[in-house]
Amino acid sequence: MHLNYKNNYKKFLRRIYLTFAGILIAIPFIINAVATPAPNAGGRFNKSFTDTVPKPDTKPVVPDTNKLPQKEAPVSTEEPKATEEGFPDENTGTDSLDLPKVSKDSLEAPITYKAKDSIVLLVPDKRFYFYGTANTKYQKTTLNAERMTYNQATGIMEATTATDTAGKPYGRPQLEDNGQAFDSDTLRVNIATHRAKIIHTRSQYGEGFVLSEQTKREPDNSIFGYKNGYTTCNLDTPHFQFRANKIKVIPDKLVISGPANLEIEGVPTPLFIPFAIFPITHGQQSGILVPSYIVNAQKGMGLQNGGYYIGLGDNFDMTLRGEIYSYGSWQLMASPTYRKRYHYNGGFTLSIANTRFGDPAVKSEFTKSRDFRFTWNHSMDSKARPGITFGANVNFGTAKFNTYNVFDYASRVTNTLSSSINFSKTWQGKPFNFTSSLSHSQNLTTRDVNIAFPSATFTMNTIYPFQPKEVIGKAKWYHKLGIGYNGTLNNSVTFKDSVFGKSKMFDALQSGVKHSLPISFSIPVFKNFTLSPGVSYSEYWFTKKTIRTWNPGKRVSIDSLGGIDTTYESGFYTARQASASISLSTAVYGMYQFSKTSKIKAIRHVMRPTISMSYQPDLAKDAYYYLQYNREGETLRQSYFLSSSVGVPSDGRAGSISFGLDNNLEMKVFSKKDTSANHEKKIKLLDGFGINTSYNLLADSFKLAPFSIYARTNLFDKLNITASGSIDPYEVNSRGRRLDNYVWNTGKLSLGRLTNASIAMSTSFQSQDKKAKDKEQQINNIENEQSTDAAFQAQQRQLEQVRRNPGEYVDFDIPWKLDLSYSMTYSKQILVDSGGVVNTFNQYLSFNGDFSLTPKWKIGVTSGYNFNEQKLAYTNMYISRDLHCWQMSINLVPIGTYRQFSITISPKSGILRDLRINRSRTFYDL
Template sequence: MINGRKNSLKQLSLPILLVSLLLLTMNMHGNYSAATGFGISLTGFQDTTKPRTDTIPNKTDTIPAVRDSASIRSKDSAAIKSDTFDVKMSKDSLDAPVHYAASDSIVMDVPSKKVILYSKANVKYKDMDLTADSIEMDQQKNEVVATFRRDSAGNIIGRPKMIQADTKMDADLMRFNTKTQKGITQSTITAQGEMFVQGEKIKKISPTEYFAARGIITTCNLDTPHFAFRTPKMKMVSQKLAVTGPIHPEFEGVPVPIYLPFGFFPLSQGRHSGLLPPQFTASDQFGLGLEGLGYYKVLNDYFDVILRTNIYSYGGWAAFVTPSYRKRYRYNGSMNLAYQSTRILSNDAKQEFTTAQTFNISWSHTVDSRARPGQTFSANVNAGSSKYNQYVTNNPMRNVQNNLNSSITYSKTWGTRYNLTASANHNQNNNEPALINMNLPNVAFTVNTFYPFARKELIGESKWYEKLGVGLNTNVANQISIYEKDFSLSKLIDTMQWGAQHNIPIQLSLPSLGPLQVSPGISYQEKWYSRKFRRNWNKLTNRMDTSIQKGFYTARDLSFSLGLSTAIFGKFENFGPNSPITAIRHVIRPTFSISYKPDMAAKDYYTMQVDSTGKNFYRFSYYDGTIFGPFGEGQFGGISFGLDNNIEAKVRSKKDTTDGGIKKIRLIDGFGFNGGYNFLADSFKLSTISLYFRSTLFEKINITAGANLDPYKVNDRGYRINEYAWKGGRFSPGRITNGNIAVSTSFQSKPKDDKKAKEKEDQFNNNNLPPMTPEEQMEQMNYTQQHAAEFADFNIPWSLNISYSFSFSRNFKADYSGFETKTNSNMSLNGDFNLTPKWKMGMNTYYDFNTSAIQMFTMFISREMHCWQLSINVTPVGPIRTFNFTINPKSGILRDLKVNRTRYFYGQ
């Protein structure tokens, strides 16, 4: 008998299990931070319960295990025999890899096929990304459970968060089935576009459908929202809609006694058709009204349209049709067709109501430059009745807009030499009497300067004649001017005139003569006219009579010139070591040219008496009032001169330490004068002197100014006489006949948060939108005023913008009896400041010094309420005075859920 130790199955199972666990975990990292595939090691690659059968007995199998079939040649047979076996996947295998990680530990329970991740656990499966403090994965049940934990102070750590497709979800507990894509969560918050949905329990029954019990819907992104809609049950279709049972609103957790039998909330993103709710208004002139009632219709991916209407109890109404279209990388545009039937209480005791029918058409179109290289097309149309803007309600900026402008332009370029531009322009002055000017079509053809004698292949230095350049500029225009009250087809034809202008510049580039640049040139111009304009003094009526003669007329002009230019630099650096200024630099750029122009326009001028005294005469041209105007009469043989200056300084900067702390600033951007002297003229040899000045003081104050200086005296009626102003015993450089100056500046406080200010600036700079037209800017400004709280920047405690302009000119009186000086002066002011960190107040005003009155004044007060906004807009001065109070959510989905009170009245 052999005595040996008995080995039982229980004693052998422990080492076998340890070895198996070692083999399974040998490839894992110590910190468990790397993402690892889950499923292969636990399920095995094949079914090991059945032995593999070798089709070649007593032979060594050299086939790799990863092959399903292989071919080998037997030593005793030339036949090819296949070694095949089936690979069967386990029923509990996953159909995609699972990546998981944890910062603390990973526990793997092999018998129950569970993996538990602790601390900052993360699991990624298909499009699901789940993070939590702890996650348990059960492969047998295909279930994932995520939970949080609390620290010693009771704070939540690692609240489960899941992102799947377009759905984001936070919950206290998440239970998810990887096979059926179903799950249940507790105390859940999920984001659906701008909406936030909270539910005590939410059950997911499909990838896009959810049911919630005891839920709330809000647009406030706080865990405890400022406002919400509470419901006992709800169904959601992700990114589409949410339908609830009985629902009621609550504010700050306090229920509002307003109950609805059901609720419907759209969650879809992008464009979708629907009704546009109106706004209730009340006015002493218009009566009670509903404004903005309409419908938005999406026709296709490229086209949509908005239909709106305003209805008032006194019988007035307005309708608006606004289609818009867009195609990426091709074009985009919008149109607005508006019609107003106005009926307001009259200030005239003879009639009860004042009625008017007005219309307006606006169109904006832009073509992407990448659509057709070498071709561009743009349109900006704004036309309509002269009284239209006066009857637009609740828009003080538009009520004082008296000019309407339109432009449609098409251009095509051939290579780098030829360019064709066709345009149609419209200008309308709505002051009484309203004048309409239309230019259509205008055609411009340009040939850029080319060198006909230059060699195609340059070898050696160029000859002087090879630098001879020739160009061409041709403009053809058609103009119609008519008063609105006379608008008719016959009047249009009668006032229509056309004209053309051709210019052929010839230039020659000569080598520099040291610091001097020499530029000779020849210019030939020709103009075509469709009418002559003749003035005659009527001795019977003692007034000027005018007559028009239609036909085809031409005029020509020729000039020769030789120009010299250079630049002179000066610097002053003798400042003390403690002076904030280190250097001042002055650059002078004088220009001088000699030119000759024969008198080819003498036949186009005549002398006519202009008053009843018979002593005052004036030279007129037959082509005054034409599109391109007449050429100047008289021959010119003389000089033209000019002097341009700019001044810069280098200062020591305490903040900017780059370049040794030295910063360059501009003191004066430019100032100087231009003029000429004609040696061949029999009188008035010295031309008027053009003066200009421009500067940006302290990098804050922008100043531009200009004036014309006439060096000759005038008689008692204001007509020039051939005598210099400085003759006669007193020195005078001359008379300023017209001038202008504009000053603007803006100030604002330092941002409270520089990071937020930088992000806002970057967002604005990176917004690659096409430039807005003036009308679009006006509409955006109006929207900003109506929703001031939405645009109020509380990060800037205060800001102030000021601009002032002044201009004057001397013109003929209407009866030609002399001259009169007309001035125009106005100032605009706008700004805002924070009353408190959450209250902001602002204003915008326009003051006309000619009338000594404020033409427009508006002010607003806004309140930052996190997810809500409050704004109060008041216009106490203007054609239409308004008061508007609005409180509504910031979210675009619930913006029409607002409290609004608007009052306005029209001042005639």
């Protein structure tokens, strides 16, 4: 090798060695960069934390390495080793030279970084310059900006915004550190100590945003701001904010400010506060629930929904609320909730209310009522204990509680309360099932209460004792012979709510047990028919006999004498019932084809007739007697166990032939939307239409049973229709009593008299919702969370708020919607307590809808019309205005016992819910 070439080669190696030695001394972290050579530029980085920032659009001049001060390399007898991993990648990489010693001021972890344009390294000055969408990561700190500079001597990373040729800024620094996010114009952060100074920053804490001209962050992550604004509006220029010179943020706890002024649309308002504390809601936080002001015409001025929330950990919490009025009315409410993930969740609500209307000195105008309401709901995760389920939905209280204390539409138009508690167990691999329950129903109008407890049922599903495990050859008829068992225990009582807990309530308590043993099997005959013989036996046990007798001297009203007395006899009574039956069923299909040019392709009719014969001996004749129910001496056959909790066996012997016919009607039409070759679409005209009756060959009179008819359909997937009725084929006299003579024998072309009927129709229309899929996904997520945590309780409270204030919870994504439903019921029957035939006919139409006047204004109404009373039902009207981060609503209840007017302006954010402005007036017509 040539001598000069060798000398140049040694100088080249020496220069490389000096360069890498400088990097080892100057840079204690691994380089992982995407870089290309940058053009020469001038500029220097200030070494002080508070020095001015160099111009972000200028690049430093890379000094000539020949003019750098020469440093002697450390003495070594070995040639410097350069592995493939020791050289930085041309674009993105990490220097990983093995260091014999680690500097005392080295960082705890590597820094990875990259830049889209270029990275410039000044080794003697220990500085890095990043250009073009720069990104650096160190432990839990991530910084993104268009321009960044790092000074290794001070450990300060500085990020600035760049400007384009039009002078528009872009590439604002974005800092994320330990879950905190900052958006700013200029940012300086000490990588090692995590102290930072941020200019013109915007950061989010929970539901709130803090905008500051200058911000300092301490190593403990606390924030100090100068010239700040706090808002829950997510716009760069918020609609409103609280302006304060000084502010402090304690992460995950509080935002605290000194004197603050409310500013709306950039205009200061006269509203000043001496200080402000805004909680940063992360998880469970105990605290005060600020009440809202209300004016009630009967109760006076008051404060409502104030109280305290107590967080008791991940499994428990409690909400205490109350309201008080100037005229002496008050209400207290306690709502504890509990949960265990993947096991169960539930909660209680106990409300006690004391209502005072009018002047106590004037008794005719004074009303006082003390009421209560108790609710409990519990749900169990199905995976917690396979085979066992437990759930509860309890809701009971006094009849007047809704009248004085509940104002939402759904509760005002509902006059019943119901409860249920259920437990069930199934044995895997075995045919046994066990269920037990407590149920309660309460009519708030008639004040009748029915409670069934305890109720239990043990069931053995049908088993086939003669069927072998492996059938060889053709199955025998007795292989299909099945036997089952059903045992029921039930205790029930019906009483007026005024006698709750008194002797009259326990006198009416009925207890009973029923055992049922069905035996059945099915045999296919004549190819398309199924023959099903069966035998059943039922045993009834009772603990109380109810005896009702006519008392001619009993005064039931001022102008009427005579009534029915009821007495009870305790003991052990039995009754039984047995029957044998055989049935034959099939299905008949009919098709009518239209011409090829017709849009209607075909109509298919399916009929499913069933005929059966049964025999029932008279085993329960001692359980029945004749009851006189009026002064004319007319009687009615009635059971001693009419109020039995497990039912009563049928009276008399029977040899009946029963007939039933079910129909289904479908149509095929031409459809362009069908992508198949047929271009057909199925439309259901009738989901079901049928008639059932029976004829008792052994009865002395009235052998033909009433005809039971029904129909159901869903036309065009829009109109749901269900109807049912009962037709009595016998005539009646002038008092409504049945005569043993068919209606058609009198020359009338009719099956009989309509004794009861009902029809219900409902439909819904709405414009297209562009966000329907996203909302459906959110609902599914909520439903999934409800089985594992407290989300169910939160949703229940939210639904209650929606019902109370529908104008504050409207969907502006749907321009209009309309829900309609109509119901009609008719009945004509003999009621022994009234002394004759009673006809009832009810019609009701309900409607609910809203429409948007503009994308931000919406008007809605929920109401109904009672045809019997010929007047509107409870009506709720509302107007809503979307103000982006605020919402205004006007609610009006114009008619009815309870009337109200209210106007509310409130922030959408839950953290500022106490800032709502509410003005309301409430009136009662007692």
